[in-house]
Amino acid sequence: MAKIIVVTSGKGGVGKTTTSASFATGLAMRGHRTAVIDFDVGLRNLDLIMGVERRVVFDFVNVINGEANLKQALIKDKQYDKLSILAASQTRDKDALSQEGVERVLNELAQDFDYIVCDSPAGIEKGAFMAMYFADEALVVTNPEVSSVRDSDRVLGILSSKSRKAERGEGKVREHLVLTRYNPSRVAKGEMLSVDDVKEILAIPLLGVVPESPTVLTSSNSGVPVIREENSDAGAAYKDLVARFLGEEVPHRFITEQKKGLLSKLFGGQ
Amino acid sequence: MDWLKIFRAEKKTTAQTAKERLMVAVAYQRSGNANGPAYLPKMREELLGVVRKYVQVPDDAVQFTVQREDGLEVLELNITLPEQ
Numbered sequence: 231m232a233k234i235i236v237v238t239s240g241k242g243g244v245g246k247t248t249t250s251a252s253f254a255t256g257l258a259m260r261g262h263r264t265a266v267i268d269f270d271v272g273l274r275n276l277d278l279i280m281g282v283e284r285r286v287v288f289d290f291v292n293v294i295n296g297e298a299n300l301k302q303a304l305i306k307d308k309q310y311d312k313l314s315i316l317a318a319s320q321t322r323d324k325d326a327l328s329q330e331g332v333e334r335v336l337n338e339l340a341q342d343f344d345y346i347v348c349d350s351p352a353g354i355e356k357g358a359f360m361a362m363y364f365a366d367e368a369l370v371v372t373n374p375e376v377s378s379v380r381d382s383d384r385v386l387g388i389l390s391s392k393s394r395k396a397e398r399g400e401g402k403v404r405e406h407l408v409l410t411r412y413n414p415s416r417v418a419k420g421e422m423l424s425v426d427d428v429k430e431i432l433a434i435p436l437l438g439v440v441p442e443s444p445t446v447l448t449s450s451n452s453g454v455p456v457i458r459e460e461n462s463d464a465g466a467a468y469k470d471l472v473a474r475f476l477g478e479e480v481p482h483r484f485i486t487e488q489k490k491g492l493l494s495k496l497f498g499g500q
Numbered sequence: 501m502d503w504l505k506i507f508r509a510e511k512k513t514t515a516q517t518a519k520e521r522l523m524v525a526v527a528y529q530r531s532g533n534a535n536g537p538a539y540l541p542k543m544r545e546e547l548l549g550v551v552r553k554y555v556q557v558p559d560d561a562v563q564f565t566v567q568r569e570d571g572l573e574v575l576e577l578n579i580t581l582p583e584q
Contacts, residue, residue: 420513427519
């Protein structure tokens with residue numbers, strides 16, 4: 231039985247698509263058949279982050295409307311053959327995502343994949359709701375910043391009351407906190423909420439902390455999910471996060487400030 | 501370097517302020533109307549209709565509060581009648 235995971239946050243620009251791309255790639259790197267779907271109808275972006283924008287022929291809405299079948303619309307990743315991407319439509323309106331249509335596509339994907347990752351749009355409108363509704367588990371992407379934390383709390387409320395699991399009384403959607411753009415030195419100075427602060431406020435288990443890192447931008451420039459960057463701490467954090475998701479015990483890194491040696495202090499090395 | 505702090509007045513960091521503000525905002529969100537049952541607005545509307553069959557009251561005459569205590573949900577309904 232395939233597992234459906236929504237990557238959500240409420241607030242925009244906190245790293246949902248970055249997380250979806252790296253998380254899905256990470257699952258495929260570990261040998262799991264993974265499909266990742268962009269639910270942001272009208273503002274497609276996952277294809278760019280994953281570097282497949284020139285290979286999009288048919289999209290999610292085409293499949294829902296029966297204008298293309300799933301096999302035609304799924305884009306197979308060139309690096310990892312276990313990974314497939316389903317792009318969002320760029321032109322249609324958000325009402326194109328009907329509940330029956332989304333359910334049908336997810337059921338069909340569930341026959342060929344182990345994990346289905348749903349990249350939610352920002353907000354709590356139809357697209358975000360559809361991405362959340364069928365989820366078994368949720369990655370709640372949060373920045374250590376007041377508006378992001380409050381929006382995440384709001385999304386957690388919706389997950390626990392309006393998801394299919396909640397409606398059918400089939401238990402809870404399993405929630406995971408993913409704290410992104412974390413800057414340990416600002417935390418040490420008291421300028422930024424700490425991991426423990428956010429954990430205490432949201433009261434959900436921590437899956438991973440991704441440090442603020444220049445490679446998130448540079449890897450997106452070239453359409454490579456940051457998890458594939460060998461020497462990036464953000465990439466390493468995503469690898470750890472995937473391992474933890476798969477049940478491994480991996481200690482958290484990048485939470486405390488890296489003390490710079492005298493030489494790197496003098497020469498300003500990264 | 502920490503002993504220097506003794507000479508400075510202990511000042512609250514902005515991160516601490518953020519945490520305190522969030523605790524309040526989130527508590528409001530969890531207890532209050534934001535997460536109340538979805539039928540509340542409609543129920544309020546209908547109750548207002550019933551009351552208006554007998555007394556002319558303004559829109560805000562019917563008020564709800566939802567409170568959660570020890571796993572128990574309490575719905576408090578308040579109807580304010582106009583002074584004669």
